[in-house]
Amino acid sequence: MRFYSLLKIRAEALLAAGSHVIILGDLNTAHRPIDHWDAVNLECFEEDPGRKWMDGLLSSLGCQTGSHVGPFIDSYRCFQPKQEGAFTCWSAVSGARHLNYGSRLDYVLGDRTLVIDTFQDSFLLPEVMGSDHCPVGAVLSVSSVPAKECPPLCTRFLPEFAGTQLKIHRFLVRLKDPVFRHSALKLNNKTQVQMHQNKARVRSTRPRPSQAGSSRGQKNLTSYFHPSSSHPQASPNLELPSVGALMTPKTSEKEVMTKVVEGQASASEAKDEKKIRTSFWKSVLGGPLSMPLCRGHREPCVRRTVKKPGPNLGRHFYICARPQGPPTDPSSRCNFFLWSRPS
Numbered sequence: 001m002r003f004y005s006l007l008k009i010r011a012e013a014l015l016a017a018g019s020h021v022i023i024l025g026d027l028n029t030a031h032r033p034i035d036h037w038d039a040v041n042l043e044c045f046e047e048d049p050g051r052k053w054m055d056g057l058l059s060s061l062g063c064q065t066g067s068h069v070g071p072f073i074d075s076y077r078c079f080q081p082k083q084e085g086a087f088t089c090w091s092a093v094s095g096a097r098h099l100n101y102g103s104r105l106d107y108v109l110g111d112r113t114l115v116i117d118t119f120q121d122s123f124l125l126p127e128v129m130g131s132d133h134c135p136v137g138a139v140l141s142v143s144s145v146p147a148k149e150c151p152p153l154c155t156r157f158l159p160e161f162a163g164t165q166l167k168i169h170r171f172l173v174r175l176k177d178p179v180f181r182h183s184a185l186k187l188n189n190k191t192q193v194q195m196h197q198n199k200a201r202v203r204s205t206r207p208r209p210s211q212a213g214s215s216r217g218q219k220n221l222t223s224y225f226h227p228s229s230s231h232p233q234a235s236p237n238l239e240l241p242s243v244g245a246l247m248t249p250k251t252s253e254k255e256v257m258t259k260v261v262e263g264q265a266s267a268s269e270a271k272d273e274k275k276i277r278t279s280f281w282k283s284v285l286g287g288p289l290s291m292p293l294c295r296g297h298r299e300p301c302v303r304r305t306v307k308k309p310g311p312n313l314g315r316h317f318y319i320c321a322r323p324q325g326p327p328t329d330p331s332s333r334c335n336f337f338l339w340s341r342p343s
Contacts, residue, residue, distance in 0.1 A: 075122035099325030296334025316340035
């Protein structure tokens with residue numbers, strides 16, 4: 001509400017100075033019941049402070065000259081006064097955009113004279129994805145005229161957008177208080193002493209040339225490796241076994257078949273043992289539980305976690321997996337709810 005108040009004061013001051021004003025963006029308030037998906041079920045919809053503020057800022061719906069209340073006009077409702085389902089914001093968590101279950105929070109507001117004389121159209125772009133809001137815009141029959149000088153609040157006057165590299169002294173503050181200056185001087189002296197001690201410590205730990213070795217040249221890579229004692233080097237006098245010693249007598253066909261059958265039997269026994277172990281661990285661990293079915297559609301639910309501070313913070317629960325929508329729409333989410341059992 002403080003932002004709303006300051007915004008109105010600024011806009012009215014610009015109007016009083018003879019300028020035209022356009023307020024464009026997310027105002028975070030659905031002005032009329034037609035701009036909200038569930039305004040009927042909201043208590044005291046018209047009594048909301050944000051809506052009362054918009055009532056004072058805007059003229060009544062339509063561009064008629066006899067209905068002037070506020071200095072600005074909602075350009076979309078000026079051209080589309082009775083368009084239902086014209087929303088610009090949806091809950092991304094519940095998938096409400098799929099069924100257009102949202103509200104209109106984004107506006108293109110213009111001062112009355114500007115809207116009546118130059119606005120040709122105002123539109124929404126709900127098909128443009130990428131955010132929980134959609135873009136809004138308007139068409140004006142005006143031509144761009146270069147200004148003699150930029151306004152004082154122009155972005156180019158901000159230091160971070162000036163196009164020049166900032167110096168470090170811009171981020172530092174002068175110490176005017178002598179107490180702070182004295183403490184800063186003490187800290188600086190301590191830091192210098194500590195640095196000198198660290199340098200002396202580093203010098204003392206460095207090996208001297210006599211300790212490091214007589215050779216000052218660059219070492220070879222092989223000097224960092226030593227022969228392993230666990231693997232004895234091959235002796236040059238090692239004699240290889242003769243070919244005759246490696247050959248075995250020819251085995252009979254029966255012995256070969258016996259070995260094949262024994263190998264197949266041991267393989268099948270290993271498979272059976274693996275199956276037994278797998279079934280045992282499945283019976284012990286059980287695996288993840290199957291999702292319960294919602295009562296409205298008999299479909300698997302999704303699990304959610306309570307993130308609101310309170311006694312149920314961190315608890316898991318199940319709800320219908322379908323996107324949120326109007327209660328009268330059978331394809332929207334049903335009201336199924338179930339707490340998850342603690343594991």
